[in-house]
Amino acid sequence: xxxxxxxxxxxxxxxxxxxxITVKGLRLLREADVVLHDRLLNEKLLRDLKAxxxxxxxxxxxxxxxxxxxxxxxxxxxxxxxxxxxxxxxDPYLFGRGGEEALALREAGIPFEVVPGVTSAxxxxxxxxxxxxxxxxxxxxxxxxxHEEPGKDKELDWHALARLGGTLVVLMGVGRIxxxxxxxxxxxxxxxxxxxxxxxxxxxxxxxxxxxxxxIAERASSSGVKSPAVLVVGDVVDxxxxxxxxRIAI
Amino acid sequence: xxxxxxxxxxxxxxxxxxxxITVKGLRLLREADVVLHDRLLNEKLLRDLKAxxxxxxxxxxxxxxxxxxxxxxxxxxxxxxxxxxxxxxxDPYLFGRGGEEALALREAGIPFEVVPGVTSAxxxxxxxxxxxxxxxxxxxxxxxxxHEEPGKDKELDWHALARLGGTLVVLMGVGRIxxxxxxxxxxxxxxxxxxxxxxxxxxxxxxxxxxxxxxIAERASSSGVKSPAVLVVGDVVDxxxxxxxxRIAI
Numbered sequence: 001x002x003x004x005x006x007x008x009x010x011x012x013x014x015x016x017x018x019x020x021i022t023v024k025g026l027r028l029l030r031e032a033d034v035v036l037h038d039r040l041l042n043e044k045l046l047r048d049l050k051a052x053x054x055x056x057x058x059x060x061x062x063x064x065x066x067x068x069x070x071x072x073x074x075x076x077x078x079x080x081x082x083x084x085x086x087x088x089x090x091d092p093y094l095f096g097r098g099g100e101e102a103l104a105l106r107e108a109g110i111p112f113e114v115v116p117g118v119t120s121a122x123x124x125x126x127x128x129x130x131x132x133x134x135x136x137x138x139x140x141x142x143x144x145x146x147h148e149e150p151g152k153d154k155e156l157d158w159h160a161l162a163r164l165g166g167t168l169v170v171l172m173g174v175g176r177i178x179x180x181x182x183x184x185x186x187x188x189x190x191x192x193x194x195x196x197x198x199x200x201x202x203x204x205x206x207x208x209x210x211x212x213x214x215x216i217a218e219r220a221s222s223s224g225v226k227s228p229a230v231l232v233v234g235d236v237v238d239x240x241x242x243x244x245x246x247r248i249a250i
Numbered sequence: 251x252x253x254x255x256x257x258x259x260x261x262x263x264x265x266x267x268x269x270x271i272t273v274k275g276l277r278l279l280r281e282a283d284v285v286l287h288d289r290l291l292n293e294k295l296l297r298d299l300k301a302x303x304x305x306x307x308x309x310x311x312x313x314x315x316x317x318x319x320x321x322x323x324x325x326x327x328x329x330x331x332x333x334x335x336x337x338x339x340x341d342p343y344l345f346g347r348g349g350e351e352a353l354a355l356r357e358a359g360i361p362f363e364v365v366p367g368v369t370s371a372x373x374x375x376x377x378x379x380x381x382x383x384x385x386x387x388x389x390x391x392x393x394x395x396x397h398e399e400p401g402k403d404k405e406l407d408w409h410a411l412a413r414l415g416g417t418l419v420v421l422m423g424v425g426r427i428x429x430x431x432x433x434x435x436x437x438x439x440x441x442x443x444x445x446x447x448x449x450x451x452x453x454x455x456x457x458x459x460x461x462x463x464x465x466i467a468e469r470a471s472s473s474g475v476k477s478p479a480v481l482v483v484g485d486v487v488d489x490x491x492x493x494x495x496x497r498i499a500i
Contacts, residue, residue, distance in 0.1 A: 019273045019274035020274060020365075021273055022271065022368060023269045023271055023272070023276055091376070092376070092381075093376045093380075093381035094391065097385065099381030099383075099384040099489060099493065100385060103489075103492060103493065114495070115270075116368045116372060116373035118262075118368055119372060122343065126343045126366050127364065130343075131342075131343035131344075131349030131352070134349040135349075135350060139395065140392060140411075142390060142392040143392075144390045156390060157413060157415065160410050160415075165407065166394075239349060242352075242353060242356050245364070
């Protein structure tokens with residue numbers, strides 16, 4: 001605990017494997033007085049901490065805090081002079097709403113610092129054997145989220161996405177997979193474009209379902225893929241057959 | 251060291267700050283018999299290791315190994331039964347040529363594993379105060395490299411990039427900044443589009459030069475920005491004035 005003003009660290013927890021948090025992230029967790037975390041985080045990260053631990057996520061049956069309530073809680077705890085870690089899945093500034101929390105802290109005059117993390121947009125494909133870029137195959141990576149809130153944001157130009165080529169990664173890729181793959185096909189991508197869906201990337205029960213842009217929605221449905229899952233579209237998906245990880249204990 | 255067959259770990263070192271490597275990456279460095287690393291890595295990561303340390307990068311005046319020579323060295327060391335860490339800046343599979351090394355290892359029958367890292371494509375902007383996505387401002391991130399090798403790869407469609415909007419991050423963004431910003435302007439992006447160049451993201455001497463798509467090349471030149479630097483183009487750059495990190499020691 002600190003004399004007068006506390007500080008908030010917006011920390012990326014990485015994709016799920018507790019060893020894929022950064023050294024700095026783990027150090028701050030151990031030093032923190034308070035940890036606010038989302039659902040879907042690996043509970044192993046929260047073991048043996050001295051901090052007060054607050055789940056602000058959507059645990060079933062529990063009250064989920066709104067973004068405004070989370071912001072207020074961060075400010076309140078910091079004003080008590082505490083070192084606060086706001087632990088977020090993946091990276092705080094890539095679809096993590098970390099920017100909104102940072103703006104709220106800045107407006108309240110609370111010192112804060114962002115600690116980047118490993119994003120599942122790159123790690124989930126990698127651990128399934130799919131490099132998101134590869135010489136001669138793909139020289140661009142685009143990351144979007146599958147759950148756009150209509151009206152809240154500028155609409156994504158899925159036709160431009162289709163034209164850009166390269167590799168497309170859709171975070172939260174399973175809920176609206178039919179709509180999203182349809183828009184890419186409408187935009188001109190071939191239904192033969194390789195596609196894969198990685199469920200629970202970096203967790204022990206990680207699973208990869210492969211197919212094409214034309215059939216991945218159907219395969220996802222018949223395989224029962226559930227959230228969280230990352231959709232990857234592009235020729236790099238073909239590398240999976242060579243690069244998928246064989247689990248070898250050494 | 252291992253009985254018969256060794257193993258190669260393709261490990262992302264993160265953007266530069268030695269605390270931004272993953273917990274797993276650091277553990278493997280400490281366990282390794284051999285570490286092959288690139289230039290531009292923070293030397294602090296290589297301190298106090300028991301491993302043989304081999305610099306395969308472009309250290310001035312020294313012989314730089316070709317990709318094929320690196321692949322052969324990885325295979326040779328693993329065949330000696332050694333645990334080998336191939337340490338790469340950022341993430342091994344995002345413009346890190348990790349996929350090529352993995353393919354070579356697979357062909358040689360060497361067990362390997364990829365350990366994702368924090369990419370400077372997201373971390374460098376974040377640490378300069380620029381979230382690469384932000385609700386209401388940008389819902390897509392595209393990452394490319396500024397140093398395309400003509401003829402070696404499919405050409406990037408910079409016009410489609412311009413049309414997509416969202417946030418564009420150009421790794422190795424300074425060498426060809428004039429050509430690249432010109433193509434984006436030709437593609438239809440406004441010269442008023444906010445742009446920033448982050449030099450040595452996450453290092454103690456990190457520096458951010460802000461401007462617009464129309465003037466960032468000139469500003470980079472007059473400020474003497476050198477490689478490595480990450481170019482960020484998009485409206486999220488305007489958040490930098492609110493979210494830039496004030497260094498406060500706690």
